[in-house]
Amino acid sequence: MDGISRLLRMARLEATLDKRCRLAGSTRMEVDPEGARDIPFHVLLEGECTLEVGGELYPMKAGDVAVIPSGGVHRILTAGTGAVHGTVERRGTSLAFTSSAEGGSPVMDLFCGHYNVGAGAGAILFGSLPTPTLASVFDSEDGRAALTRLAELMRSEAEHDTEGSAAIMSALCTVLIALVLRTSGTAGGRARLWTANPDDQLGGVIRRILAEPGEDWSIIALSRQLAMSRATFIRRFSAGTGMTYGVFLTRARLMTAADLLVSSDSTISTIAARVGYQSESAFSRAFRTAVGETPARFRRQQRQLSTDSS
Known part of the structure; x- marks a missing residue:
């Protein structure tokens, strides 16, 4: 299994498409915060708009996707003359349809939804991404060819909006996040995502660690394998991923550990060794720092949730 597919499987991601927005003129659409592990996203299929997050403005053009890992209130703005208007919404079978309160011809076509992610690997994965x-x-x-086909299906289901549409659009939104995670360039000159590192050498390191997190991945060993100095490896890794090598290695190991705690009956000490920790106590400290719970409590909570939902 490839790295991105493995990450999404471990994240236990559920996707929901909430609404289609066709806004006109000068409009401001407020987007309220979702739940604790709900990650809002927006995909602009046509036109232009501006995303406002934390007081910062981010222009978006057709083909841009915005994911807001931190959640929270944000806004979608469209430019136009005259006063700024709000939006009106009508409810369909499986999603809402939003338009400018003052009407007019739409200048953009935007789909909005959210991803609900697991408390372990999913929270760690999305916590490693920038906001937005x-x-x-x-x-x-x-990417253009893939999103064009995806857009056709999303629009078709939105127009029909009938039995089964919610399930189909959920699957399409899962495809969308896979496209985002493998996109090597990001909008507005922002840093590349570590999940799509274009550096063949570093990309290979990332894929190998995700596949076998318990191996000896010391900087000295890796830098020798790549025929570069330790300092060069550290510098290139940080520049290419936006995080230190140590932070990445810890996250990769803990994502796998969280998955194993839910999907296997292995003891905590066995899981700790499998993901590269020399002692159960060191693993438990690192896991609690990343997830907020000890491995044992995390396993109990996730199993209880699984029992309650079955």
């Missing part, structure tokens, strides 16, 4: 994460899917020929 802005990906220009149209910047590559393959």
Whole structure:
């Protein structure tokens, strides 16, 4: 299994498409915060708009996808003359349809939804992404072709909005986040995502660690394998991923550990060794720092949730 597919499987991600927005003129749409582990996203299929997060403005063009890992209130703005208007919404079978309160011809076509992620690997994965994460899917020929096909299906289901549409659109939104995570360039000149590192050498290191997190991945061993100095490896890794090598290695190991705690009956000490920790106590400290719970409590909570939902 490839690295991104493995990450999404471990994240236990559920995708929901909430609404289609066709805004006109000068409009401001407020987006309220979701739940604790709900990650809002927006995909702009046509036109232009501006995303406002934390007081910062981020222009978006057709083919751009915005993911807001931190959640929270944010806004979608469209430019136009005259006063700024709000939005009106009508409810369909499986999603809402939002338009400018003053009407007019739409200047953009935007789909909005959210991802609900698991408390372990999912929270760690999305916590490693910048807020906002802005990906220009149209910047590559393959990305343009994929998003064009995806857009056709999303629009078709939105127009029909009938039995089964919610399930189909959920699957399409899962495809969308896979496209984002493998997009090597991001919108507005922002840093590349570590999940799509274009450096062949570092990308190979990332894939190998995700596949076998328990191996000896010391900087000295890796730098020798790549025929570069330790300092060069550290510098290139940080520049290419936006995090230190140590932070990445810890996250990779703990994502796998969280997955194993839920999906296997292995003891905590066995899991700790499998993901590269020399002692159960060191693993438990690192896990609690990342997830907020000890491995044992996390396992009990996740199993209880699984029992309650079955």
